[in-house]
Amino acid sequence: MELWFKETHTPNLGMVVKVKETLHREKTRYQDLMIMDTYEFGRALVLDGYIQTTEKDEFIYHEMLVHVPLMAHANPNKVLIIGGGDGGAIREVLKHRKVQQAFLVDIDERVVATCREYLPSLSSALDDPRVTVTIADGIEYVKQFKEAFDVIIVDSTDPLGPSVGLFNRSFYESAYGALRSGGILVAQSEQVMFQPDTVRDIVTTLRAIFPVAKLYLAWVPTYSAWGYGFTIATKGSDPAVISNDDLEGKTRYYSAEVHRAAFVLPPFVKEIIGGE
Numbered sequence: 001m002e003l004w005f006k007e008t009h010t011p012n013l014g015m016v017v018k019v020k021e022t023l024h025r026e027k028t029r030y031q032d033l034m035i036m037d038t039y040e041f042g043r044a045l046v047l048d049g050y051i052q053t054t055e056k057d058e059f060i061y062h063e064m065l066v067h068v069p070l071m072a073h074a075n076p077n078k079v080l081i082i083g084g085g086d087g088g089a090i091r092e093v094l095k096h097r098k099v100q101q102a103f104l105v106d107i108d109e110r111v112v113a114t115c116r117e118y119l120p121s122l123s124s125a126l127d128d129p130r131v132t133v134t135i136a137d138g139i140e141y142v143k144q145f146k147e148a149f150d151v152i153i154v155d156s157t158d159p160l161g162p163s164v165g166l167f168n169r170s171f172y173e174s175a176y177g178a179l180r181s182g183g184i185l186v187a188q189s190e191q192v193m194f195q196p197d198t199v200r201d202i203v204t205t206l207r208a209i210f211p212v213a214k215l216y217l218a219w220v221p222t223y224s225a226w227g228y229g230f231t232i233a234t235k236g237s238d239p240a241v242i243s244n245d246d247l248e249g250k251t252r253y254y255s256a257e258v259h260r261a262a263f264v265l266p267p268f269v270k271e272i273i274g275g276e
């Protein structure tokens, strides 16, 4: 008997993935959590019916979420990740020699524990001495800080359930206050082709708070392939310009050329966000 996982990206579009085995399934305090082993993408974390990350293509998303802001910042000593309980973003952050402290704040301890067990290629860095993992609501967490971080990375689920508040103005204003001078925020921003309104709202809101806010793109096969958006906001610098050279270790998608090219937006995308 064949087993298929179906995920809808819009009411009229979906993706099916053939499944070898469901390795884990539970209802946590916040979300429905599943780890499945698939033929095409290896193991995958699924939350509330949406694929979050897979062994096969997670490197694209995590490299582009992390190395663009960290390479655009001259001295990223203190980095905060909100969400990211699978550990993939932290693993990439630790490839930067200048990072002295990395804080991960995820609301759901079961995501962290389950990814430690089933997704070691992502979660292995969570035990690094530079890393502090806190189980808390990122919305409340950032409110405690004033000018404390150089980079804030929002690696949240889609704007559903506990993530909704991570897409609104008051959270971004708290994050602005928690950033040091020269600070940079990046937020995973959904899919330009199928969630243009969400992308537009994120870019517009950040532009109202930060002096600079730009969209850049990558293609992530499990997130409807082309045009996955990342919105990066700075306290003045141009994030398309690479400001440091401390990235150690191999990357398979990110490079200086890819960094610069990611900010080159097709005319229809510029139209969605009201200009680059």
Ligand code: SAM
Pocket: 045, 052, 053, 061, 082, 083, 084, 085, 086, 105, 106, 107, 108, 111, 136, 137, 138, 139, 155, 156, 157, 158, 161, 162, 163, 164, 165, 166, 188
């Ligand atoms: N890489 C995935 C993506 O691209 O969509 C998401 C990574 S990670 C699995 C998303 C994490 O956000 C989940 O572990 C979830 O528990 C966490 N999360 C959701 N709302 C949150 C909140 N308000 N504060 C902190 N973490 C939150």
